[in-house]
Amino acid sequence: xxxxLRPSLFCFLLLTFVSGFFTPVSLNAQNSSPxxxxxxxxxxxxxxxxxxxxxxKNEFYQTNTEGYLNLTTLRLxxxxxxxxxxRADLPVAYSAPGVEGVExxxxxxxxxxxxxxxxxxxxxxxxxxxxxxxxxxTASDPLLGTGKxxxxxxxxxxxxxxxxxxxxxxxxxxxxxxxxxxxxQNFNYSRLTFxxxxxxxxxxxxxxxxxxxxxxxxxxxxxxxxxxxGVKMMSRNYSLAMQAGAGLFGDxxxxxxxxxxxxxxxxxx
Numbered sequence: 001x002x003x004x005l006r007p008s009l010f011c012f013l014l015l016t017f018v019s020g021f022f023t024p025v026s027l028n029a030q031n032s033s034p035x036x037x038x039x040x041x042x043x044x045x046x047x048x049x050x051x052x053x054x055x056x057k058n059e060f061y062q063t064n065t066e067g068y069l070n071l072t073t074l075r076l077x078x079x080x081x082x083x084x085x086x087r088a089d090l091p092v093a094y095s096a097p098g099v100e101g102v103e104x105x106x107x108x109x110x111x112x113x114x115x116x117x118x119x120x121x122x123x124x125x126x127x128x129x130x131x132x133x134x135x136x137x138t139a140s141d142p143l144l145g146t147g148k149x150x151x152x153x154x155x156x157x158x159x160x161x162x163x164x165x166x167x168x169x170x171x172x173x174x175x176x177x178x179x180x181x182x183x184x185q186n187f188n189y190s191r192l193t194f195x196x197x198x199x200x201x202x203x204x205x206x207x208x209x210x211x212x213x214x215x216x217x218x219x220x221x222x223x224x225x226x227x228x229x230g231v232k233m234m235s236r237n238y239s240l241a242m243q244a245g246a247g248l249f250g251d252x253x254x255x256x257x258x259x260x261x262x263x264x265x266x267x268x269x
Contacts, residue, residue, distance in 0.1 A: 018260075045161070050085040050119070053077045057263040061256045064247065067098030071109065083122075085113035087133075093144045110150075128157040137180040147184030148177035169195040177262030188217040189252060203233035213252050223250020225260075237267045 055075040062068050075090040080086055091110045096104040112135035121128035133152040139145025158169035171193040177186045192212045198207050207229040214222055227245035234240060243261040 009217040033098050050083065051077070052079045052085075052264060055263060055265045057261060059259060059261040061259045063098070064251075064255065064257050065098050067096050069096075070094045075226050083119050084116075088112070093139075095143050097143060102143070105141040105143045107144055110134070110135045110138050110145040111138045112150075124159065125160045125162075127160065128155070130155050142181070142184075145181070146177065146187075148180035148186065149218055151178065153178050165199040167195070167197040169197070171195065186217060187215075188212055189215045189254075205229075205231035205233065207231070213250065213254065215252050220251040223252035223255035224248040225255055237269065239265045241265070 002163050009011045053076075055073075055077075057073050057075070059071045059073075060068065061071070070265045073089055075087065075089050076135060077085055077087040078203055089113070091109040092107070093109040094104065094106045112133055115135040119127060119129050131154050133150075133154070135146075135148050135150040135152065137145060139147075152173060152175050154171060154173040156169055156171040158167055171191075172246055173191045173193075174188075175191070176188050190213065192214075193209055194211075195209045196205065197205060197207045208227075209229070210224065211224045212222065212224050225245055225247050227243060229241055229243040231239055231241040241261075241263040243259070243263070245256070245259040245261075247257050249255075
């Protein structure tokens with residue numbers, strides 16, 4: 001079973017590195033006023049397994065301003081070469097910020113592209129991957145995006161234990177804003193994610209991932225969320241995942257109160 005799941009396990013590390021790494025851009029926008037927005041957390045999948053795939057996900061966030069955000073994203077990942085891939089996200093958001101006098105908005109959020117994703121260590125039980133992602137200020141309304149462009153370098157290292165059917169990983173990411181609207185606040189924050197993934201009989205996978213944030217720019221300092229993911233491998237190329245998350249502490253806009261997510265993925269191999 002574990003040998004059959006090996007590609008899927010490494011592939012789903014991507015989901016964990018993108019699910020939680022995927023706090024929507026508009027989440028930052030609705031947790032602050034239009035003139036005072038920090039970043040959003042639109043993070044790249046961790047490309048531990050470079051596989052061409054297509055993904056459709058829906059995420060619902062309850063924000064710490066008593067508003068909510070629903071984000072639907074079409075993600076395409078193309079394996080360019082054995083050690084290279086490129087990824088594009090097309091997100092559509094509905095944002096109700098829960099602020100008096102601010103009407104809900106629906107439309108395109110910030111589009112992102114992962115420029116590179118390459119394995120720098122690929123000798124089991126260890127795999128290490130580096131990548132760089134950019135998110136662009138493409139939102140159709142200021143409430144649906146950060147109002148800034150972003151560059152997001154990341155590094156992930158994972159240990160695969162086939163006998164225990166476990167993958168343990170650490171992911172480090174940096175979110176840096178540039179350009180965009182002059183009346184929107186710049187941001188620069190780090191995210192450290194710990195991932196514990198276990199495979200079970202019947203094609204089931206469980207993932208736990210606490211995420212710790214540190215804000216270098218705007219004085220919110222430490223924030224943290226905790227997320228859990230359940231995955232059903234329906235076949236070699238299809239998987240269905242459900243995720244739940246809860247904010248533990250902190251004031252960074254990407255620190256939501258709670259979230260629910262459903263994710264359908266198809267791989268091509």
